[in-house]
Structures are given as structure tokens and as C-alpha cells.
Amino acid sequence: MSVQAQVNALSGAQAPPRSNGELVFEEPWQARVFGLAIALVQAQGLDWEEFRRRLIEEIAAGQDAGGGYYEHWLAALERLVIERGLLREAELEHEAARVAGADRHEHDAPGG
């Protein structure tokens, strides 16, 4: 089964939100993180199950916290890249701080 067919086969709490059968992304980052996970699994030749297992765990762990579906998706993907040794946690944190800093800078700029 292709990764895409496997995504389509996610069911129950693991299934992405849909409306009329179409995927629903509330914010652009949700579409990005959705695409990142699938593209990475394909590009790196990983087993979709490796991502899916972490997604299930994140959903189960986050059930009481009230996070949204794509928050769990993002957390699962972060864990996958760290635990598979593709990226280091410190690297990710550093990059996130840099991106957040660049954001603030843009917002301070006139007309930004």
C-alpha cells in the first residue's frame, strides 16, 4: 500500500479532520506539517507505521490536554526525526528560537 493509501486508512482518533471527504486544514501550518510527515516518510524510505505509532501515542497522551489533531501530528513528527537520528533536539529548539526571533523582527518593522 502506498503511503497515501495508508494515510487514507487512518481511522478513528487517528484520522485527519475531514469535511465532505476532503481534508480540512484550519491554518496553513497544518497543511505544511501534514505534507512534511508524508513526504519525509517517502523521501527517507521509512515505514509509515513508525510515524503512525508515534501519532497514536501522542493522541493518547494529549487526550486530556485539549491539543488539536495537528498539534499531535507535529509532536509525532518531531519525535520521529529526533528518535531516528535525522535531526537533534537541540538543533530543532535552536532553529525554532531563530524563526520566532525573525518573526518578532518582522513585526517590529514598519509596514511588516
Place this chain on the structure above:
Amino acid sequence: MSHDHDHHGDAELEVRTRALESLLYEKGLLTAAAVDTLISAYEEDIGPLNGARVVARAWVDPEYRRRLLDDGSAAIAELGYGGLQGEHMVVVENTPAVHNVVCCTLCSCYPWPVLGLPPRWYKDPAYRSRIVIEPRSVLAEFGLALGEDVEVRVWDSSAEIRYLVLPERPAGSEALDEDALAALVTRDAMIGVSRPLAAALAP
């Protein structure tokens, strides 16, 4: 109201996503083009899953196909897809001799329970008028060249009747299961402006 959910704000999640994305590109683990292609495929083509499942079932189950062509609404409801507001669903079958294409000349009537939201061009006045007057030219603009011997039938949707095209099963797809087949069925193929994806694009 003071219920304190311990979840992260969208701004933080967006930052984390961008950080992850830029590092993956920087390290050469992934290309932006691969991600863009994948996302647009989901947003534009693979979104209308309900319709794709109907088509895939019809391809593998001749009895279902017969019922689908007989009474579209009932056969689609069999798979659990409803939400129809009293409109009748009619499924029209492509064959080597006949190609069907759907439009709505008056507005943008669309079989949304099976296809999701209509694409922007479906509501465009140019598509709505030209597909009736010069269907072959319009289909050619979509990249679908039809032989002169193929009859083109244009179906004008209305508030009462919504049409869905049952495309021809791609050559070479005999070994694929229903899930893999559904992944080949695009929204555009079910409107009739393109063919399903090639069987080679399935696993």
C-alpha cells in the same frame, strides 16, 4: 471559561513547523518541491475521497457498478455517503466510445457529498458556457485529447440532479486492490475533465 487547557498556541506550533521544515530542507532530507507536490495533491486531487471510493468499488465489483449506474443515489448511500438534500445522483459511465463531462451552466451545482468542494474553475463563467459550446477544445485545454471517434456528452447539473462521472479503469491496474485504485481516482476524473492517474503511480 477559566478551564486551563494545556495546549500550545497556533503561533508556537507554526514556529515549530517552520523550524522543522527549514532544517529538513537544509540537511537535504527533503525538498520543498516534494512537500508542495504532496500537499497540492491532497488539497486538489485526493481530497474527494468519497467519490474515489465509489468509483473504486464500481471497478472491482460488477454488481455494485450495475447498481451505481441504475440508481446512483442508492448505491452511493450504500457506502455511507449521504448528506444529499433531495438531489438525485446520476452516475454516467465513460467507455472507449463515450466520454462524459459534468458542468452547471446556471450556477455551480456540484455533487459535494462525493466530491467535496468544487474547484474554482468549475464556477467560472468561461467553463460553464464553453464546455457546452466547445467541449473538445475545453477538454484539450485540460490536457485531455479525445479522438474524433469518441462521443462527448456534457451533463448540466441542476438543483435536482447531480452527475458523477465513472471513469474507465486505468490499463495495467488489474493487480491493485480497492484502496490503491481509489488513490488513482482524482476529482477532475470524476468531473470528466481528465483521466484517472496511471496505474504506475500506485504502489
